[in-house]
Amino acid sequence: MPVRPTRVRRLRARKAMGNAMLVGVLLAAGVTYVAIQKTVTLVVGRGRPEAVRTMSASVGELLDAQGILVGSGDVVSPPQQTALADGMTVFVERGGFAGRVGPAPEDVGVWVMEGATAPLTMLATRHAEKWFSAEDPGGSSRVMTARVVVQGKDHDVVTNAGNVRELLSAMGIAPDRDDRVLPSLKTPLQDQMRVRYDRVAFRVRDVRVPIPHTTSTRYTDTLDAGEIRIVRQGVDGVMVEHTRMKVVNGRVVASQVLSRRVLTEAVATQRLMGREQTAAPSAEAHGSQSGEASWYSFAPGSGLTAAHPWLAFGTVVTVTNLENGKSVQVVINDRGPFGGRIIDLSHEAFARIAPLSQGVAQVRLSW
Numbered sequence: 001m002p003v004r005p006t007r008v009r010r011l012r013a014r015k016a017m018g019n020a021m022l023v024g025v026l027l028a029a030g031v032t033y034v035a036i037q038k039t040v041t042l043v044v045g046r047g048r049p050e051a052v053r054t055m056s057a058s059v060g061e062l063l064d065a066q067g068i069l070v071g072s073g074d075v076v077s078p079p080q081q082t083a084l085a086d087g088m089t090v091f092v093e094r095g096g097f098a099g100r101v102g103p104a105p106e107d108v109g110v111w112v113m114e115g116a117t118a119p120l121t122m123l124a125t126r127h128a129e130k131w132f133s134a135e136d137p138g139g140s141s142r143v144m145t146a147r148v149v150v151q152g153k154d155h156d157v158v159t160n161a162g163n164v165r166e167l168l169s170a171m172g173i174a175p176d177r178d179d180r181v182l183p184s185l186k187t188p189l190q191d192q193m194r195v196r197y198d199r200v201a202f203r204v205r206d207v208r209v210p211i212p213h214t215t216s217t218r219y220t221d222t223l224d225a226g227e228i229r230i231v232r233q234g235v236d237g238v239m240v241e242h243t244r245m246k247v248v249n250g251r252v253v254a255s256q257v258l259s260r261r262v263l264t265e266a267v268a269t270q271r272l273m274g275r276e277q278t279a280a281p282s283a284e285a286h287g288s289q290s291g292e293a294s295w296y297s298f299a300p301g302s303g304l305t306a307a308h309p310w311l312a313f314g315t316v317v318t319v320t321n322l323e324n325g326k327s328v329q330v331v332i333n334d335r336g337p338f339g340g341r342i343i344d345l346s347h348e349a350f351a352r353i354a355p356l357s358q359g360v361a362q363v364r365l366s367w
Helices: 005-036 059-065 118-124 164-170 347-353
Strands: 038-044 050-054 075-077 089-093 112-114 144-150 153-159 180-182 193-198 200-211 215-220 228-232 237-248 251-264 269-274 288-296 305-307 316-321 327-334 343-346 360-366
Touching: 050 059, 059 089, 144 164, 153 164, 164 193, 200 251, 288 347, 316 343, 316 347, 327 343, 327 347, 343 347, 347 360
Parallel strands: 038 089, 144 193, 215 269, 288 343, 305 327
Antiparallel strands: 038 050, 075 089, 112 153, 144 153, 180 193, 200 237, 215 288, 228 269, 237 251, 288 360, 305 343, 316 327, 316 360
């Protein structure tokens, strides 16, 4: 007997509804699974933080599922009855005797976590007496917060390091003898301690520096008074300064010139100037120069000597302070200066025309 079309349609409809219900149940189960599955961070003793995916409903269930036994002297934060939430950090701090020597089985090394979340801060700042049972008295927390300033950048961290050296090592920092660490590497770490690390390096390089040329003036009666004629145009020289630089956190903070080497000597401008008719002629005055004079304490020899960039050694030069009119005669026996000043006097000579504390004086040279 053939099946009527209406019955076939009813059977098909029932089958479709059954399939839809099955899919709905599977989707609901999947959604429920995803909803109850969580990712938490678990730290046991001094072990490294471990990311764990779990369906446990509470902290206690998580520890049971991971096979972690909690003893009477252990501290769990947050407490075991706390409902587990996605992204939570769970700490199990092992209790023990203060006199214990050597690492416990769970001690796998020093770790550092950047960023002090609420559970970590609570655990790190807990008073020492709360970390141990009544049978195991007193000891300090092994988990602490610290602020580490690394090359000028602040890092708030939680760590189980015992001293500053361990803390920096866990952060991947190995200071050398030139680096600056405050407090020292052997300092025991304390909660909320501030540690500063500066990278210090010393570099040596050669720097080319120009030597400004000076001007030499000779007076003559062949030109009108005040008239100037350039006989030779001056040319700047070049020297190399062997410089040692101190670099802190990538910035140069100090430099010291170790030596100087002249590559090309400066050539002075030579000019003639018409002599004032009222000026008394002087057979000894062959030239003059005006500019800044300084002094140096390591002048060769002793007495009234000076260094000049190009005057011949043995030349006797009269140095007159233009501010007070005091004069001193010096003998050229050294080369320099090479920074724009026209003469370097021995400290004995400079003291004749100005206080040493002044350092620099405006002078006129004549020879």
